[in-house]
Amino acid sequence: MFEQFAAEARATVAAALEETTLRGDRRIGTEHLLLGVLHDPGAVRALGTWSGNFPNRRGPPQCASEH
Template identity: 50%
Template structure:
């Protein structure tokens, strides 16, 4: 499938991987793909997204806020465990005494990934890329560009990228129409 990707679409995938590395993530999700598209404001998808009031920093901020909400849930889980007598600090101390300091930290894996190595796509991100191919076929295009990736993301509609777009008051149907128009 990647052989059909236009240079700007390949670059979007490379940039998505870079975004995942910057965030020390263990996967490339739809949010990383969206950020990769926004890193190319002169591409079809970049122009359409900017035309809808989006930019990389605004979307990255929204992603960060949504992730912070997830961390808040982790804090609540820690409080719930403490209420039944499980002290996470003493669990950490025992693990580190056995396996060494920082044994529960993600940093060693993230450091290795910064210098190379494969970061897998999530199922939803893979689906976005597959749908981008279907969008290209439906439009009778012989290549996949950033516009097709954006159309695939809109069509998938369930990933963090779609949630971010909706949270930022982007009408997905309107975005789809604008993207298709920009590709003709």
């Protein structure tokens, strides 16, 4: 079913399935997919770099028209 996915994507889905099974869940959810992504050290580094682009905010986000 996942043959058309890139090797990294297949590995992420396989890790997500493993996380789902370990937790006794019946369905793969977004939380399992995120845990699957975190199995890849390269993805973890990329997420760390990406998250640094967001300002440190306190409180709810504002609409662009409120600035």
